[in-house]
Amino acid sequence: xxxxxxxxxxxxxxxxxxxxxxxxxxxxxxxxxxxxxxxxxxxxxxxxxxxxxxxxxxxxxxxxxxxxxxxxxxxxxxxxxxxxxxxxxxxxxxxxxxxxxxxxxxxxxxxx
Numbered sequence: 001x002x003x004x005x006x007x008x009x010x011x012x013x014x015x016x017x018x019x020x021x022x023x024x025x026x027x028x029x030x031x032x033x034x035x036x037x038x039x040x041x042x043x044x045x046x047x048x049x050x051x052x053x054x055x056x057x058x059x060x061x062x063x064x065x066x067x068x069x070x071x072x073x074x075x076x077x078x079x080x081x082x083x084x085x086x087x088x089x090x091x092x093x094x095x096x097x098x099x100x101x102x103x104x105x106x107x108x109x110x111x112x
Contacts, residue, residue, distance in 0.1 A: 007087040
């Protein structure tokens with residue numbers, strides 16, 4: 001992967017992995033449940049690292065990056081399964097956000 005923003009290459013890499021090592025995709029609803037579980041693991045780390053919740057005794061050191069990578073992996077699986085080109089979808093969303101929020105955040109006194 002030459003371009004770090006190349007989501008198509010990531011989608012292709014995940015597809016190749018699933019088809020060779022994973023054998024096949026889990027169905028879409030199973031992957032949605034797995035995505036929810038992985039997001040929950042990110043939330044647990046965030047709550048205990050940056051929020052007010054404390055870690056349980058004996059709990060191993062959190063790997064936030066690893067958990068975020070798990071979220072990305074399952075999201076890429078779902079994109080592949082549903083025919084979504086994440087590269088194009090992300091580009092469209094960034095353009096929309098840029099147009100919609102060009103002044104919104106600059107004019108927000110809560111961000112001063």
